[in-house]
Amino acid sequence: MTQNTTREIASQPEVWRRALDLEVAGLPAPGERVAVVGCGTSWFMAQSYAVLRERAGHGLTDAFTATEFPAGRDYDRIVTISRSGTTTEIIDLLAATTTPSLLITAVGGGPAAAHADAEIVLDFADEESVVQTRFATTALLVLRASIEGDLGAVVADAEAALTAPVKDSWVAADQITFLGTGWTIGLAHEAALKLRESSQSWTESYPAMEYRHGPVAIAQPGRVVWVFGEVPSGLADDVAATGAELVTSDLDPMAHLVLLHRLAVARAEARGLDPDRPRSLSRSVIL
Numbered sequence: 001m002t003q004n005t006t007r008e009i010a011s012q013p014e015v016w017r018r019a020l021d022l023e024v025a026g027l028p029a030p031g032e033r034v035a036v037v038g039c040g041t042s043w044f045m046a047q048s049y050a051v052l053r054e055r056a057g058h059g060l061t062d063a064f065t066a067t068e069f070p071a072g073r074d075y076d077r078i079v080t081i082s083r084s085g086t087t088t089e090i091i092d093l094l095a096a097t098t099t100p101s102l103l104i105t106a107v108g109g110g111p112a113a114a115h116a117d118a119e120i121v122l123d124f125a126d127e128e129s130v131v132q133t134r135f136a137t138t139a140l141l142v143l144r145a146s147i148e149g150d151l152g153a154v155v156a157d158a159e160a161a162l163t164a165p166v167k168d169s170w171v172a173a174d175q176i177t178f179l180g181t182g183w184t185i186g187l188a189h190e191a192a193l194k195l196r197e198s199s200q201s202w203t204e205s206y207p208a209m210e211y212r213h214g215p216v217a218i219a220q221p222g223r224v225v226w227v228f229g230e231v232p233s234g235l236a237d238d239v240a241a242t243g244a245e246l247v248t249s250d251l252d253p254m255a256h257l258v259l260l261h262r263l264a265v266a267r268a269e270a271r272g273l274d275p276d277r278p279r280s281l282s283r284s285v286i287l
């Protein structure tokens with residue numbers, strides 16, 4: 001059970017290290033107005049990159065899922081992320097646009113690449129699993145490194161995340177809400193998706209301060225609130241008042257996502273599910 005997913009999760013520090021050694025050419029230059037587009041996991045990585053890039057002062061950066069790309073809005077570049085390079089909505093968008101485009105993928109020369117002006121192929125991060133873990137994090141790491149420079153400390157944190165305890169209370173929780181701020185909101189959405197895909201868990205995800213505007217209503221003992229990155233002031237008290245368990249981490253938020261990957265496998269196994277065979281999912285959605 002779970003051989004591919006478990007192996008791919010565990011390989012993240014090594015694969016990330018390899019990614020950081022790459023000379024990546026072709027990413028948008030500072031000042032370009034950029035749309036970043038993906039579907040599913042790739043959309044959430046796009047969201048994180050968009051916030052990082054714009055907040056670093058590199059220029060306007062918006063993230064969309066492919067079908068919601070706003071027709072008529074002007075960008076200097078469209079960056080698409082697709083592990084498979086075969087997702088129909090991504091192919092359609094690339095085929096329709098006249099804006100210069102880049103595809104970040106694990107599989108070079110595929111049907112999406114045929115419509116893109118350039119591609120960055122992270123083939124060493126490709127996966128056998130349906131459920132994405134290391135391709136998504138590696139793509140985001142490459143994008144993040146183009147903004148932040150040296151991310152060696154993030155790799156070290158990912159190593160720590162592979163041996164950190166996965167608590168029984170997280171495995172047993174009947175509901176988990178994920179929160180983030182800024183670029184970690186994309187990680188929160190990805191974490192929630194990961195648990196749904198791998199372990200059919202009930203999860204929700206929000207920008208952290210949205211938690212007070214309704215989502216807190218379902219918090220109670222036996223449920224978990226998991227925060228990626230900074231915990232906004234007052235939030236810990238709000239969660240404590242409900243009896244729910246608050247999970248935070250000193251690790252880099254991307255390393256915290258690696259710990260979440262391990263929780264996804266543990267929850268699947270506890271429910272007798274095989275995360276290598278997620279229900280109703282396929283590696284790529286081809287309409």
Ligand code: F1P
Binds near residue numbers: 039084090131
């Ligand atoms: C995107 C995606 C995955 C999801 C699912 C199907 O694929 O939606 O995020 O986990 O299993 O595919 P891609 O465009 O990145 O190949």
